[in-house]
Amino acid sequence: MSSISTVGAVAVVPAAKARRQRFRFVANKKAAAGLIILGIYVLLAIVGPWIAPYDPGARGDQLVQPPSAEHWMGTTHLGQDVFSQLLAGTRSVVFVGFFAGIVATVLSVLIGVTAGYVGGKTDEGLSALSNVFLVIPALPLIIIITSALSSAEDWLIALVIGLTSWSWNARVLRAQTLSLRRRDFVEAARATGERTWRVIVFELLPNLTAVIASGFVGTVIFAVLSEITLAFIGVTSNTTWNWGTILFWAQGQQALAQNAWWWFVPAGLAIAVLGTALSLINFGIDEFVSPRLRSAGKTKVKTTSGQTVRMRIGFTPVIRKEVSK
Amino acid sequence: MKYFLQRLAFYAFTAWAAITLNFLIPRMVPGDPVQSLITKYQGQLSSQAIDSLYVLFGLDRDMSVGEEYVKYWQQLFRGDLGLSFTFFPTPVSEIISDSLPWTLWLVGITTVISFAIGTGLGVLAGWRRGSWTDGLLPVTTFLSSVPYFWLGIIAIYLFTGPDSFLPSSGGADIGLEPAWDQWFVPSAIQHGLLPALTILVSSVSGWILSMRNMMVTVSSEDYITVAHAKGLSDRRVALGYAARNALLPNVSGFALSLGFIVGGTLLVEIVFSYPGVGFQLFQALGAQDYPLMQGVFLVITISVLIANLLADVAYLLLDPRTRKEG
Numbered sequence: 139m140s141s142i143s144t145v146g147a148v149a150v151v152p153a154a155k156a157r158r159q160r161f162r163f164v165a166n167k168k169a170a171a172g173l174i175i176l177g178i179y180v181l182l183a184i185v186g187p188w189i190a191p192y193d194p195g196a197r198g199d200q201l202v203q204p205p206s207a208e209h210w211m212g213t214t215h216l217g218q219d220v221f222s223q224l225l226a227g228t229r230s231v232v233f234v235g236f237f238a239g240i241v242a243t244v245l246s247v248l249i250g251v252t253a254g255y256v257g258g259k260t261d262e263g264l265s266a267l268s269n270v271f272l273v274i275p276a277l278p279l280i281i282i283i284t285s286a287l288s289s290a291e292d293w294l295i296a297l298v299i300g301l302t303s304w305s306w307n308a309r310v311l312r313a314q315t316l317s318l319r320r321r322d323f324v325e326a327a328r329a330t331g332e333r334t335w336r337v338i339v340f341e342l343l344p345n346l347t348a349v350i351a352s353g354f355v356g357t358v359i360f361a362v363l364s365e366i367t368l369a370f371i372g373v374t375s376n377t378t379w380n381w382g383t384i385l386f387w388a389q390g391q392q393a394l395a396q397n398a399w400w401w402f403v404p405a406g407l408a409i410a411v412l413g414t415a416l417s418l419i420n421f422g423i424d425e426f427v428s429p430r431l432r433s434a435g436k437t438k439v440k441t442t443s444g445q446t447v448r449m450r451i452g453f454t455p456v457i458r459k460e461v462s463k
Numbered sequence: 464m465k466y467f468l469q470r471l472a473f474y475a476f477t478a479w480a481a482i483t484l485n486f487l488i489p490r491m492v493p494g495d496p497v498q499s500l501i502t503k504y505q506g507q508l509s510s511q512a513i514d515s516l517y518v519l520f521g522l523d524r525d526m527s528v529g530e531e532y533v534k535y536w537q538q539l540f541r542g543d544l545g546l547s548f549t550f551f552p553t554p555v556s557e558i559i560s561d562s563l564p565w566t567l568w569l570v571g572i573t574t575v576i577s578f579a580i581g582t583g584l585g586v587l588a589g590w591r592r593g594s595w596t597d598g599l600l601p602v603t604t605f606l607s608s609v610p611y612f613w614l615g616i617i618a619i620y621l622f623t624g625p626d627s628f629l630p631s632s633g634g635a636d637i638g639l640e641p642a643w644d645q646w647f648v649p650s651a652i653q654h655g656l657l658p659a660l661t662i663l664v665s666s667v668s669g670w671i672l673s674m675r676n677m678m679v680t681v682s683s684e685d686y687i688t689v690a691h692a693k694g695l696s697d698r699r700v701a702l703g704y705a706a707r708n709a710l711l712p713n714v715s716g717f718a719l720s721l722g723f724i725v726g727g728t729l730l731v732e733i734v735f736s737y738p739g740v741g742f743q744l745f746q747a748l749g750a751q752d753y754p755l756m757q758g759v760f761l762v763i764t765i766s767v768l769i770a771n772l773l774a775d776v777a778y779l780l781l782d783p784r785t786r787k788e789g
Binding site: 266269270272273274275276277278279281282283285286306359360363366367370371372373385388389394399402403405406409410411412413414416417418421424428 | 473474476477480481484485488604605607608609610612613614616617619620631676680719721722723725726727729730733734744745748749751753756757759760763764767768771
């Protein structure tokens with residue numbers, strides 16, 4: 139992968155420049171858009187249950203009503219307010235996403251970096267372990283585990299998702315560590331007698347930041363989708379709401395047959411927008427690490443002689459600006 | 464050949480791990496969720512069936528875990544996955560063998576088509592970076608962020624109805640027996656069209672993105688410049704030089720992400736009430752039918768392992784370097 143060389147290059151940026159470059163990641167439009175949307179979701183996760191106009195579980199006398207001034211997103215078969223359910227459900231979704239993301243990321247760093255750095259038999263064992271988890275279909279495994287649990291609280295579901303979804307990141311981290319461990323600065327640290335944990339924490343991890351971050355974001359996407367899927371098929375805690383619960387009831391109460399689109403459309407869109415925001419952040423990270431992946435803008439260029447030339451890939455997009463001026 | 468044997472050993476190991484997990488999970492759970500189900504069916508279960516359940520769920524306190532484990536394997540080799548609670552007293556293996564072909568056709572065909580289309584579009588998007596193809600990326604990102612099952616619900620809402628050609632549920636018209644004849648096959652295709660399209664739309668974007676990124680990376684290699692310099696046609700450089708090399712990581716990525724994809728596609732079956740293993744898993748979940756759930760998990764895992772093996776064979780054929788060593 140080409141990102142390997144660029145990751146190394148980030149480390150050689152002189153210290154004087156570091157301050158100015160700190161916010162370069164946010165300057166990426168995709169990443170900035172993603173971060174803003176994610177920020178709104180996190181905010182709603184904190185205040186959502188408080189600002190919800192109704193109690194999400196409270197029954198009303200308006201059954202399966204389309205959106206109105208009173209109920210912005212209509213009502214369910216019990217007269218519950220869909221908008222309140224959506225707001226109250228955000229907390230559970232964001233919590234499970236981040237908690238599972240953190241669990242999986244910690245595991246993948248521990249296993250992936252250790253396997254890559256230590257090598258030998260340890261590497262073989264840990265690699266086999268992560269490959270096994272990678273190949274076993276995660277969702278059916280999660281369903282099997284959670285269905286065997288007597289209660290399916292949010293943190294428990296998040297833990298199960300985290301414990302089963304670390305393998306992909308571990309694999310990527312291992313590959314990246316392998317390419318870093320023979321670099322001069324790591325050799326130098328080892329030669330000066332640094333302890334193994336110190337080399338890993340202070341020499342390797344800073345250079346793996348981008349990979350770890352993008353792995354974390356990817357796991358959050360997976361965890362959110364898994365939690366909603368589990369809730370949709372009925373594996374969820376009975377006390378809290380999340381978007382999957384809304385879809386579960388909508389499906390169970392034949393919302394489709396009743397033409398009650400307001401019941402299932404908002405929850406799905408909420409998931410899609412959150413997922414898109416997280417993907418945008420990941421694109422931002424990818425493009426930050428490997429600038430070549432950026433969308434190139436216009437590649438058809440009119441030369442001074444009036445001919446149209448299409449720029450080939452393999453050149454960096456910067457060339458375009460110089461020609462057009 | 465050495466490569467192939469290594470992979471084979473790895474899959475055997477993974478299968479062993481999955482089966483052992485399946486054996487251990489009910490035993491690690493505090494409490495005894497299955498005991499109540501056994502008492503519920505006490506009058507109807509034959510002593511042999513109860514015996515088999517005891518082994519499957521580790522309720523036999525007289526036996527050591529080691530002995531249970533050996534007995535569990537013996538049952539598996541006889542194809543005995545226990546009796547289903549929901550469809551009592553049908554054996555789980557019978558239910559699964561009825562529903563597995565549906566899933567294999569639907570998921571198998573759509574996954575391969577999705578990979579082919581996605582890779583093709585990815586080649587285009589990577590080679591013609593900066594043209595309209597860049598517009599594909601935001602659209603596909605949005606589609607891939609949507610849960611498969613929700614897209615299925617929307618598809619049913621929009622495209623099915625009393626006078627629509629596309630049916631909203633089932634695998635074929637009621638009353639038709641699965642057979643290779645002129646009544647069943649068209650009906651099955653008609654019923655499978657919408658679920659297949661749903662899976663296709665939501666899974667294709669991942670392939671587009673990874674292939675595009677690989678194409679962009681490969682395109683700046685020296686051998687591409689050389690190919691251009693030799694005066695080869697743009698098309699030949701794109702397909703014969705760039706795409707051919709960019710394909711390799713995508714194929715191995717295909718194998719590795721099968722587990723993720725299959726999990727998502729099972730959900731589409733639930734929404735469409737498609738008679739495959741995903742729908743069975745859903746019904747088993749609702750009825751707390753543990754033997755059926757575990758059986759479905761095992762069968763899905765083994766299928767994914769076999770698919771992985773096939774992807775490895777494809778890789779072996781595509782990449783000469785893996786052949787040279789053996």
